[in-house]
Amino acid sequence: MSRGSPTCCDRTAAALRAGRAPAPSGCATCQALIAAARLAPVGEPEAFDAGAAFAELEGALAAEAGWRGRLRAWPTWARVLAVVLAALAIGALNAGFAPRPDLAHYPWPRLVLVLGLCFAGVWAAGAGALWPLSRPELKPATAGVLALLGLAIPLALALAPEAAATLPACAPPAGMFRQKAIGCLVFGCLCAVPALLAAATFTRGALSITDGLLVASAGALCGQVALQLHCPIVGAEHQLAGHVPVALALNAAVCLALLLKNRGAR
Amino acid sequence: MQDLSDEELMARYTGGDSAAFAALFERYAPRLAALFRRALPRHVEVQDLVQQTFLQVHRARHDYQPGRPLRPWVITIALNLRRKRYRTLSKAERELVVDPSESGEAARRGLERREREQALRDALERLRPNQREVIELHWFEGLPFAEVAKITGASLSAVKVRAHRAYEALRGILDPGT
Structure with missing residues (x-):
C-alpha cells in the first residue's frame, strides 16, 4: 500500500460521511469506525458569521504590512538563518575587534570544532524557537533537548580537556577570579542580545515559556561564540563560573520577562 | 473563485x-x-x-x-x-459554560444540541490526546490516514493502530453496553 492511496478505512469513512452504506470489509478498524460513527455523527457545522470575522481579520492583516510583518513572513529556513547570521556577526566582530590574545597560538582544529558546535547549537535551538505552526508540534523531549543545548554545550566545553595555555592571559590573574568570571558572564549575556532580538523579531506569535527557553538557548550559544573568540582563560573553574551561567542568566531573564508580559496581558 | x-x-x-x-x-x-x-x-x-x-x-x-x-x-x-x-x-x-442569554424553545434545542456535543466532547476528552486527534482528523474532518499521518507527524501504520484503538474506545465510552 502506498502512502498516498486511500485505505479501506478512508473509503469507509467517506461513505459514512456521505450517508452511503460502506462496502463490506473484514478490517477491524473499519468495523470499529462503523460502530463509533453511528454514535458520533459528524453533523453540520454550527452557523459562523464568516463575513464579520473576516472584516475584523482584515484589520490585523493591515498591521502585517509593516517591517516586522514582512520579516516574520519570511520562509522558516530564512528566519532560522537570520538567527545564525546574528551569531556569525557577533563572532566576526569579536574576532575582528576584540580577539582573544592567544588566538594565533590556539589550536585551530579545536577552535573550528568548538565554534562549529556552538553554531550548530544556535541553528538547532533557533529552529526550535521558530518552529512553524504549520508543522506537527515539536515533541516535548525534543524541545527539552534543544532548550538544554545552551547549557549543555558550554558545560561540555568547560569540562573538556583544557586547551594549551600558551600565554599568561590564559590564566586569570591572582585574586581576580571573581571579577573575570563576572566580566565573562556579563559579556556573554550582552553578546547574546543580537540572537535574542533576531529570534524575537522573527517569531510569528506570542512566545510560550518553552519557546522562551529555546530562544534563550540560541542566545546563550551566540554568547558562547563571542566568549570562545574573546576570552583566553582556558581553566575549567573560570568557564564553569563565567561562561556556563550565561545560559542560566538568560533563561531566568527570558522566563521573568514572559511571566511579566503574560501577567500584564491578563 | x-x-x-x-x-x-x-x-x-x-x-x-x-x-x-x-x-x-x-x-x-x-x-x-x-x-x-x-x-x-x-x-x-x-x-x-x-x-x-x-x-x-x-x-x-x-x-x-x-x-x-x-x-x-x-x-x-x-x-x-x-x-x-x-x-x-x-x-x-x-468545564462547560452554558450561554445564559438564550431562552425558550431555542434554548431547549440549543441545550439538547449542547448536551449531545458535550457527551461527544467528554467521550473524546477521555481518549488519549494522540487517539483523539486521529479520530477528529479522520472522522470529523474526513482526511485520509495518509494526510492524518502528515499532520500528526506519525507513521501511517502508527496512525492506523491509533485509529483502531480510538474507534474501539469511543464506541465503548459512548455505548458502554456493546
Whole structure:
C-alpha cells in the first residue's frame, strides 16, 4: 500500500460521511469506525458569521504590512538563518575587534570544532524557537533537548580537556577570579542580545515559556561564540563560573520577562 | 473563485490576490470553528481562534509549498493553536459554560444540541490526546490516514493502530453496553 492511496478505512469513512452504506470489509478498524460513527455523527457545522470575522481579520492583516510583518513572513529556513547570521556577526566582530590574545597560538582544529558546535547549537535551538505552526508540534523531549543545548554545550566545553595555555592571559590573574568570571558572564549575556532580538523579531506569535527557553538557548550559544573568540582563560573553574551561567542568566531573564508580559496581558 | 481548488486559491493569494484569501476564509472558517468548538469550552472565543489561524496562514504563506494539499496544512496550524489555547485554560475553565442569554424553545434545542456535543466532547476528552486527534482528523474532518499521518507527524501504520484503538474506545465510552 502506498502512502498516498486511500485505505479501506478512508473509503469507509467517506461513505459514512456521505450517508452511503460502506462496502463490506473484514478490517477491524473499519468495523470499529462503523460502530463509533453511528454514535458520533459528524453533523453540520454550527452557523459562523464568516463575513464579520473576516472584516475584523482584515484589520490585523493591515498591521502585517509593516517591517516586522514582512520579516516574520519570511520562509522558516530564512528566519532560522537570520538567527545564525546574528551569531556569525557577533563572532566576526569579536574576532575582528576584540580577539582573544592567544588566538594565533590556539589550536585551530579545536577552535573550528568548538565554534562549529556552538553554531550548530544556535541553528538547532533557533529552529526550535521558530518552529512553524504549520508543522506537527515539536515533541516535548525534543524541545527539552534543544532548550538544554545552551547549557549543555558550554558545560561540555568547560569540562573538556583544557586547551594549551600558551600565554599568561590564559590564566586569570591572582585574586581576580571573581571579577573575570563576572566580566565573562556579563559579556556573554550582552553578546547574546543580537540572537535574542533576531529570534524575537522573527517569531510569528506570542512566545510560550518553552519557546522562551529555546530562544534563550540560541542566545546563550551566540554568547558562547563571542566568549570562545574573546576570552583566553582556558581553566575549567573560570568557564564553569563565567561562561556556563550565561545560559542560566538568560533563561531566568527570558522566563521573568514572559511571566511579566503574560501577567500584564491578563 | 468558486471553481478554483484550495491550492489554486492559495497560489493566487501568495501571488498577491487578496480576494483569494477571502475566498479561502469563507471556505474554511465554519469547519475550523467546528474543530475548535469540539475541544474547547463554549466560552472560548472561537471566532478569535479562527482569525488567529488565518493570521498564521498569512504569516506562514511563504512556507507553503505550491502544489501540496492545503487542507492538512491549515488544519495543522489550527490544531497547534488549539493545543496552545487549551494549555492556557484552568481546570475550571475547561468545564462547560452554558450561554445564559438564550431562552425558550431555542434554548431547549440549543441545550439538547449542547448536551449531545458535550457527551461527544467528554467521550473524546477521555481518549488519549494522540487517539483523539486521529479520530477528529479522520472522522470529523474526513482526511485520509495518509494526510492524518502528515499532520500528526506519525507513521501511517502508527496512525492506523491509533485509529483502531480510538474507534474501539469511543464506541465503548459512548455505548458502554456493546
